[in-house]
Every structure is written in structure tokens, then in C-alpha cells.
Amino acid sequence: xxxxxxxxxxxxxxxxxxxxxxxxxxxxxxxxxxxxxxxxxxxxxxxxxxxxxxxxxxxxxxxxxxxxxxxxxxxxxxxxxxxxxxxxxxxxxxxxxxxxxxxxxxxxxxxxxxxxxxxxxxxxxxxxxxxxxxxxxxxxxxxxxxxxxxxxxxxxxxxxxxxxxxxxxxxxxxxxxxxxxxxxxxxxxxxxxxxxxxxxxxxxxxxxxxxxxxxxxxxxxxxxxxxxxxxxxxxxxxxxxxxxxxxxxxxxxxxxxxxxxxxxxxxxxxxx
Amino acid sequence: xxxxxxxxxxxxxxxxxxxxxxxxxxxxxxxxxxxxxxxxxxxxxxxxxxxxxxxxxxxxxxxxxxxxxxxxxxxxxxxxxxxxxxxxxxxxxxxxxxxxxxxxxxxxxxxxxxxxxxxxxxxxxxxxxxxxxxxxxxxxxxxxxxxxxxxxxxxxxxxxxxxxxxxxxxxxxxxxxxxxxxxxxxxxxxxxxxxxxxxxxxxxxxxxxxxxxxxxxxxxxxxxxxxxxxxxxxxxxxxxxxxxxxxxxxxxxxxxxxxxxxxxxxxxxxxxxxxxxxxxxxxxxxxxxxxxxxxxxxxxxxxxxxxxxxxxxxxxxxxxxxxxxxxxxxxxxxxxxxxxxxxxxxxxxxxxxxxxxxxxxxxxxxxxxxxxxxxxxxxxxxxxxxxxxxxxxxxxxxxxxxxxxxxxxxxxxxxxxxxxxxxxxxxxxxxxxxxxxxxxxxxxxxxxxxxxxxxxxxxxxxxxxxxxxxxxxxxxxxxxxxxxxxxxxxxxxxxxxxxxxxxxxxxxxxxxxxxxxxxxxxxxxxxxxxxxxxxxxxxx
Numbered sequence: 068x069x070x071x072x073x074x075x076x077x078x079x080x081x082x083x084x085x086x087x088x089x090x091x092x093x094x095x096x097x098x099x100x101x102x103x104x105x106x107x108x109x110x111x112x113x114x115x116x117x118x119x120x121x122x123x124x125x126x127x128x129x130x131x132x133x134x135x136x137x138x139x140x141x142x143x144x145x146x147x148x149x150x151x152x153x154x155x156x157x158x159x160x161x162x163x164x165x166x167x168x169x170x171x172x173x174x175x176x177x178x179x180x181x182x183x184x185x186x187x188x189x190x191x192x193x194x195x196x197x198x199x200x201x202x203x204x205x206x207x208x209x210x211x212x213x214x215x216x217x218x219x220x221x222x223x224x225x226x227x228x229x230x231x232x233x234x235x236x237x238x239x240x241x242x243x244x245x246x247x248x249x250x251x252x253x254x255x256x257x258x259x260x261x262x263x264x265x266x267x268x269x270x271x272x273x274x275x276x277x278x279x280x281x282x283x284x285x286x287x288x289x290x291x292x293x294x295x296x297x298x299x300x301x302x303x304x305x306x307x308x309x310x311x312x313x314x315x316x317x318x319x320x321x322x323x324x325x326x327x328x329x330x331x332x333x334x335x336x337x338x339x
Numbered sequence: 340x341x342x343x344x345x346x347x348x349x350x351x352x353x354x355x356x357x358x359x360x361x362x363x364x365x366x367x368x369x370x371x372x373x374x375x376x377x378x379x380x381x382x383x384x385x386x387x388x389x390x391x392x393x394x395x396x397x398x399x400x401x402x403x404x405x406x407x408x409x410x411x412x413x414x415x416x417x418x419x420x421x422x423x424x425x426x427x428x429x430x431x432x433x434x435x436x437x438x439x440x441x442x443x444x445x446x447x448x449x450x451x452x453x454x455x456x457x458x459x460x461x462x463x464x465x466x467x468x469x470x471x472x473x474x475x476x477x478x479x480x481x482x483x484x485x486x487x488x489x490x491x492x493x494x495x496x497x498x499x500x501x502x503x504x505x506x507x508x509x510x511x512x513x514x515x516x517x518x519x520x521x522x523x524x525x526x527x528x529x530x531x532x533x534x535x536x537x538x539x540x541x542x543x544x545x546x547x548x549x550x551x552x553x554x555x556x557x558x559x560x561x562x563x564x565x566x567x568x569x570x571x572x573x574x575x576x577x578x579x580x581x582x583x584x585x586x587x588x589x590x591x592x593x594x595x596x597x598x599x600x601x602x603x604x605x606x607x608x609x610x611x612x613x614x615x616x617x618x619x620x621x622x623x624x625x626x627x628x629x630x631x632x633x634x635x636x637x638x639x640x641x642x643x644x645x646x647x648x649x650x651x652x653x654x655x656x657x658x659x660x661x662x663x664x665x666x667x668x669x670x671x672x673x674x675x676x677x678x679x680x681x682x683x684x685x686x687x688x689x690x691x692x693x694x695x696x697x698x699x700x701x702x703x704x705x706x707x708x709x710x711x712x713x714x715x716x717x718x719x720x721x722x723x724x725x726x727x728x729x730x731x732x733x734x735x736x737x738x739x740x741x742x743x744x745x746x747x748x749x750x751x752x753x754x755x756x757x758x759x760x761x762x763x764x765x766x767x768x769x770x771x772x773x774x775x776x777x778x779x780x781x782x783x784x785x786x787x788x789x790x791x792x793x794x795x796x797x798x799x800x801x802x803x804x805x806x807x808x809x810x811x812x813x814x815x816x817x818x819x820x821x822x823x824x825x826x827x828x829x830x831x832x833x834x835x836x837x838x839x840x841x842x843x844x845x846x847x848x849x850x851x852x853x854x855x856x857x858x859x860x861x862x863x864x865x866x867x868x869x870x871x872x873x874x875x876x877x878x879x
Contacts, residue, residue, distance in 0.1 A: 073842050080837030088595070088847055091622070092854055099617030123858060124612025148538055149878030253380050257770070258777050263382075271381050275878055 143206040143302040145197040147276045152192040155229030163230025166223055169215065178234045183284040189236030189332065194278040196228040198302075207302040236282075236332035246329045249322040251315065259314040264323050270330070276304070285328035292320045341414055341822065343421055344729045349431055350407025351722060351729070354400050355805060357438065358715075361395035362801040364388045369754070369794035374775045374784040382771035386451040389769075391442060393454030396710075398473050399438050401560040404718050405514070406430070406480040408563045409507050411725060413484060415822045416501035417491045423483045430483075433476030441469025451876055453769070455553065456529060458545040461873045464533035467525050474518050481511040499834040502586055503570040503824045509590040510562030512845055513555060513597055516852070520551025520601070532873045539870040543610030544863040550601035551856060558597040558626075560710055564717035565589065568637045568670065571724055573825035575666035578644025583827040585636045587838045592629035594844045596622060599855035606693045610869070611859050616690055618855055623688035630681060634674065641670070643828065665740045669720035672748040676712030679752075680705060683759060698769075701762025704755040711797075712751040716744065719804055726811050727819035735810045743807060746800035754793030757786030 076082040104110070104118035112118040167178075170187070174180050178188025187195060201207040202216035203224070219227075250256075252270055255263035265271035269279040280288065294300035295312035303309055312320070341347060368388050371379050379385065414421055421427065443465065444450040450462030488500065488508050500508075528545050531537045569586045573579055580586065602619035605611050642656055650656025661667050683705045686692045696702065723740055727733050734740060761783045766773070775784040837843055863869055 070842065073836060073840065074846075078837060078843075080835060081843050084595070084837075084843055084847055088851060091625070092618070092851070095618045095621040096614070099621070100614040103617060104614070119614070122612050122614025122617075124610065124615065124862070146872075148872050149875045150538060248380070254378065254772060254774065257772065257774055258779055266382065272383060272877075275874070 140301065141205040143197070143201050143304060144204060145200040147193045147197055149193075149275045151275075152196055152225060152228055152232070155192065155225070155233070159226045159229045160233045161230075162223075163226035163228070163233075166227050167230050170227070173211065177237065178231055179237050180284065183286045185278070185287060186237075186283055186332075187231040188234035190231055190278055191273075192228040192232035193276055194228075195231050196224060197276060199224040199227065201302040207300060246326050249319075249326050251319040251323050252326055256314070256319075261311050261314050264327075268327070270327075279332070280327040281330035281332045283327055285324045288324040288327060289320060292324065296320075340731055340819070341411060341728055343410055343414055343424060343427075346421075346424060346427055346431070347407045347411050347725070348729050350403045350410070351725075352808075353431070353435060354403035354407065355722070355808065357395045357403070358400045359801060359805050361392045361400065362798055364392040365396075366794040366798040368392065369791040372771060372773060373787050373791035375788055375791055378772055383448055383451060385771035386453065387445060387448050390451050390453050391445050394441055394445065394470065395438070397454045397556070398470060399434065401563075401710075401714070401718075402473065402477045402514075403434060404721070405510060405559065405563050406434075406477060408566070408721055408725075409480060409484055409511065411729075411822075412503045412507045412566070413487045416504040416507075416824060417487060419487075419491055419494070421483070422487050422490050426479055427483055430476040430479030433479070434473050437469045437472025437474075437476060439469070440472060441466050444469075449877055455549060456524070456545070458524075458529055458532075458540045458542045459871050459873045460876060461529065461532050461540070462876045464530060467530050467533055471522070471525055471530075474522060478515060478518070481515040484508050484511040497833075499831045500839055501824070502580075502583055502827075502831075503566055505587060505839070506562060506566045506569065506590045509594050509841065509844075510559060510566070512841060513562070513594050513848070514559040516845075516848060517552050517555035517559060517598060520548045520553075524548035524552075538873055540873050541863060541870045543608065543869055544860065546605055546608060547602070547611060547856070547859055547863060550604045551598075551852070552601070553604050554601040554623075555597040557706075557710065558593050560714050562590070562593065563721060564673065564714045565593075565633060567717045567721050567724075568633060568673075570824040571721065572637060572666055572670045573640040573644065574823065575724060576641065576644045576661050576664055578640050578647060578825075580825045580827040581636050581639035581643060583829070583831045584834075584838065585632055587834070589629040589632045589636070591838070591844045592625075592632070594841070595847045595851065596625040596628070598848050599851035600626060600688075602855070602859070603688050603690075603693070606690060607697050610863060613690075615855065615859055620688055620690045622851075622855065627681070627685075630677070634677075637670065637674075640825075641667075663737070663741070665723055665737060665744060666720055668741055668744045669716055669723075672744060673713045673716050673720075676708055676716065676748070676751060679755075680708035680713055683708065696762050698767055699762035700758045700766045700768050703768045704758030704762060707758070708751065708755045712748075712755070716747055716751075719744065719747065722804075722808060725822070726808060727817070728822045730811055730814075731816050731819065732811050732814035733817050733819070735807060735814055739803065739807055743800050743803040746796055746803065750793050750796030750798075750800055752793070753796060754790045757790040757793070761786050761790075 072078065074081060076085075100119045100122040101115060104112060104122050110121070112121065167174075173182050173184040174187050175182075178190075179186050198207065199216050199219060202209065202212045203219055205213075216224075248265070248270060251261065252264045255261045255266070263271060264280075267274040267277040269281055273279055291300060292308075292312045292315065295303065295308045296315065298309065301309060315323075368385060370376055371385065410421060410427060441450075444463035445466060447463075450466035452460045452462040452466070456467075484507060488504060491504075492500070524545050528540055528548070532540050569580060569589075573581075600619050600623040602611055602615055603623050606616055606620075641660065642650075644661075645656035645659045648659045648661070650659035683701070686696060687702065687705060723734060762768075764783055766780075766783055766787075773780055773783070773787070775781060775787070
């Protein structure tokens, strides 16, 4: 057996195999890259090369393309990954503790609020980090929070996030009796495109950038869902929460808020 | 009795034990997401189970069957001692260790990414490393099959390679090349991210790499089934193989056209150009060729058996076939399931028609029909046929064997037909929960219930299969005689060099991979703006 004997066009198996394979490739190439693009009425190509580039999947960067549409409001610029602020230093937590003095009036000296503001003790660092960045940039607006956030540096935001994440999760100040899990929290509403609340916010799972909600103020959660639904709040990336809140009924909003408010926080600490 | 029966039995038993485990998970999944059960309330458990089911059924089970069967073929067809038995055991233990390593993080909920990986979702690194070990273990088998064949060739220069071994080595080469896609995806893209060396991943490129593996892997699963069609069925039912040449051409065609077609799995993906999707769609149509050749050759071989038994008339011979013979039942069921599955496959491979059923339960129905149905039922048949030669004991009861095969056939139809139907109704796949109380989904409740019942029929059949194999070990010892493969109608005296070797066909396989995959992979690799942040399973 020798390669010379096999790989020659005198060998009819070789010539037939290679011929058919090459022929088919050329034929399908002509059909897929030239004929079919040309037949598409809704797309006009400048020439054959244009059609081939399009069929090959080469992105077209034409000079005439208009600039992307600018949003009328500030968009969130926060970038979160699951490693954002994952391992803060002791100094960062210490600085955060000092800075947090000015937050205590609403969020409580131990990070547990008595004023229907979010409880921050043990909240994920990435969550606090993103909200402070958004308050500072104007992507999220609140009459009370915006002035506090405007003057913060990147380092101060990171320190505050690290400090609150470091605090132990405590039961809320006024817990209500625990309620059974409502459908919207556990099942969501697949046909309306609503994922279960619990798959990101706790009870089933927690996802990067989503706060855990157990023991948070009912009034606050209701207000935020309503604000998402009306479009008044819009710092959620890719409209994740707005799409969900818009599709929720007022009853579902109320059930979800009441349920989470009644839950004791998970004892696991947010960091490590 | 086979000399390496311990090696072969170890492969088969590990394969079938893993199969039994994954089958239980599959039935559980069907049950909890059907209207028969209220709902487990936590989708994580469902995806954990689904990942384990897919990983075991897709990577561990068929690979071990192909390997065990391959060693048996090498010993019986070549009539020589297997070279490299120690390496074979090393491959086996690598697969066993890899399977355990992959399953632990899955069981702990750290790798619920499904067996197709789905980056940018990233699970625990041990899951992927376990899968890599399984693949590496199987590559040892690929090398051993090639080495054993070349040892034989040196002793028998110019002689025709026995068909079973020819097909076996074709299958091993196909696997060696098709596994490269997933290996590249795992080693270059996923594992560095899973180990924390990188935090972004090019999900589009990863999906293209996976499609390189994903379609041809089905033909690797299929090859043992086709080997059984050609080299076991005619002998087992008392006939002759109609054409040895046709068989070789079919296996060669699989080798060449199984590879350059995988992009039909990414018809809905934006990162691949429409032109390449069309080329892959057209090449996918070619895969029907070896199957049609096989259906013709095997039907002709079966007809020969029937006529030898006195069958007459254009169709009258069908009655005279040995319907009590489990192999006859198995091949019939396998062909029927292959026919239904193949017909559905024509929809999936058509660029336009696919959009009607892409990512619906239709697809789940399709691949269960082909793999779970046509392929696995022949794995059962292979085991039944080899068992007396491996254990030195006869099978306990042929009635039980026939019942098992019937149950599998019925179960597979009852499971997959409603799946196809709800797929047409638009039911998405890979979902853990469906709200059947909703009026829009209410019509799907009945077919889904039916398919869940099918799953339990399959479970019964699968457990019965394990019971039969286990009980055979306790039967009184008998001499099963020499194991032999079918004899063709016309004895094979010489085979053209091209049909006795693989060089041209392997070259064509690689060449077509380059033409059909080269450009999309190069362009996606060269671009710097196609990566996205990884999403770690369980990260907060």
C-alpha cells in the first residue's frame, strides 16, 4: 500500500471521491453565497462580493450607517461580574464603616432600616456598588439618595459596598409571620415571560447583581416594582426588571413584596 | 469464549450501569415537569438531573459500548490477540474516573450547565476536566484499534480487512476527529474560564466548536448499531449479507460526510453566516445516503434469510422470517424508529423548515427517537448476542428478552411522538416548569402526560434489560462456541485498496472540515469584540 498509488487521479475512487466532494462544495457555495443572497428581495447588494461577504457573516460597517440612537436619560454604566468586589480588604471595610455613619439615618446604624429604606446589612457588595454608581451618574434618581451619592469617589463606593456586605444579616425590625411562597416567587409566569422572583432574588437562587430580598421593607419593594413598571426607575440592565414588573399584576406585586418582607434573611454572609 | 472477556464485560457493565442510572433520572425529569406532579419548586434540581442524564447518556454510555464492542470485534474479526490490553484498561479507568469526577460537581449543583455546556454559563472546572478524561480515555481506544489493525495488516499484507473491523476503525477515526471540536472548546475556552484564569468567553465561537462535535458524535454512537446491522443481523437470523462492498461504502460515507454538517445545529445563531448554514444544510442531506444504502442492503440480506427459510412471493417472505428471534425484532424496531427519526430529521436539517421547530420539544423527540430508539435498541441486541460468549452462559429466557425489546419500542414511540406534537404546538425545550393550568398550555397537558407514561415504560424496559444481563451470570455454564460475524453472499476475495484503507477518506473528512468550518472559526477567533462575561453557576 502506498500513498502514491492511492492519491492519484488515476485511482477512480480518489478522483470520484474528491471530484464529488469538491463539486458539491462549489455548487453549494455558489447557491448559498451568490444565488440565494441575490434572490432576497428585501436586501440589495452592491455586487457579488458584497453578497458573498454578507453570506459569510462578515459584519457590514458601512460609512453611511447612522450613529446609534442616544437615550433620552442616563444609562447605567456599572459593569458587574460575579467577582466584582469579591475579596475586600480589612482597610476597605474599615473606611466603609466610617463613611456609613452618614447613611445610618435612613439605613440604620446596623444596616437595618426603621424607615422603609432597604436593609443593607449583609447585602451583596456588587448590588450596593451598582446602585451607588447609578445614583452618582444619574441613571437612578431619588430625591434623598442622589445628593448623598453625587460626591462619592469610586473608592468610597467600593468601601461602602464592602462594609455593608461585611455586616451580619439580621432579622428585620418588624417581621411579620412567615407566609407560604406565592406562585410568582416560585413559578413565575412563563407565558408572560416572568421568571420566578426566587430564581434571582433568593428563596431558590441568587444571581449576580440581584439583591437578596428577605426581610426587606414591603412598602419599599412595592414602590420599586411599581416604579419599574411605570418606567420611572430604569437603571436595570437590558430592562430585566422593567420587562418583568410591567407584566406583573398589582396583586402579584403585592404578594411578592409581602412574602419577601415576611422572610428571615438567609444567615449566610454575602462575602465569601 | 473471548480471551479478553473481562475487559469487554467491564466496559459493557460500566456502560449499562451508567445507562440505568441516567435512565432513572430521565424518567424522574419527565414525571416532575408533567401535569402528573405538582412541581418540585426548584428548577435547579431539574437542571442538575438533566446535566447528569445528558452527560452520562451522551458521553459515557455510548463511548463505553463502542469501546467494549470494538475490543470484541478486534479479537474476533482479526483472530489475533489484542495488542495493548494494559492501555485498554488504562482507558477504561480514565473513563470511570472521569465520569465520577464530572458527576460529583453536577450532584452538588456546581455544574448545572447541561451536557452541551452552553457557555457563557460556566460550571465547576472538575466537571469539564472529568469530561476531558472520558474523551482522553476513548482516544486510547482509537489508538489501539488503529494499532491492532496495522499489526494485522503486517501479518496479512493485501488481504481484505474483515468488514466488522473496517467499520470499527472507521468509527474510531470519526470519533477521534469529531471529538476535537469539543476538546478545543473545553481546553481553549471553557476550562480557562472555569479555573478563573479568564472571566470572559466567546460564546459564539464555543458553540461553533461544539457543533463540530455535536453532529458527528451521533454517527459515532450510530456506528456500533450499523456494525450490528451488517455483521450480526444476517448471521443471527440465518441469512447472508447482501453486499460487503456496499457496507464498506456506507461506513466510508459516514466518515466523510458526518463531519462538515454540524452548523445545522446553529441555524438560529447570529455568529455564523447564512451562506455557511446553507452549505451545511446541503451536506446534511448527504448523510441520508449511507443510511439509505444500509436500509437497502439489510432489507436485501433479511430477504435472503427469509427465502432460505422457504419464503415466497414479493412480500410473502416476510411471514417466514424468524420473528421469535430477538435480533429480528431488534433490527425491525430499530429500522422503524430510524425511519420516523430520519423523517423528522429532514425537517431539522432544512434551513427554513427548522425555524418552525428550533429549540422546541420536537428536537428532544427527534434525538431520543434516533439515539434512544434506533441506536440503543441495537446496543441491547449487541449485548444479548455477545453475552453468552462473554459469560459462558446462555441468556435466561428469550421471552423476557423479547418483552424487553417490545417495551423499549413501545415506550420510545409513546415518549417521543407526543414530544414531536407538542413541539409543533410550540412547547420550548430545556424548561423545568410548564404552567399547564394556563389556557394556552392546556392542550399540551395530555400529550405531555402520555410521554411521561412512555418514560416509565422505557424505565421498566431498561431495568428489565439490566436484570436479564445480571441473571445470565447465574445461569449454568454452556459452551457458546466461536463468535462469528455474518458471511456475505459473495465471498470477499479482494477489495480495492481504496475500500480497504482509510487514507483518502480521512483526508476528505479533514478537507471538508476545513472548507466548511475553517472560515467561521478563523473569523470568530480573530475578532476581539465577540467575548462576553462568563456567568458562573451558583455565583452571586
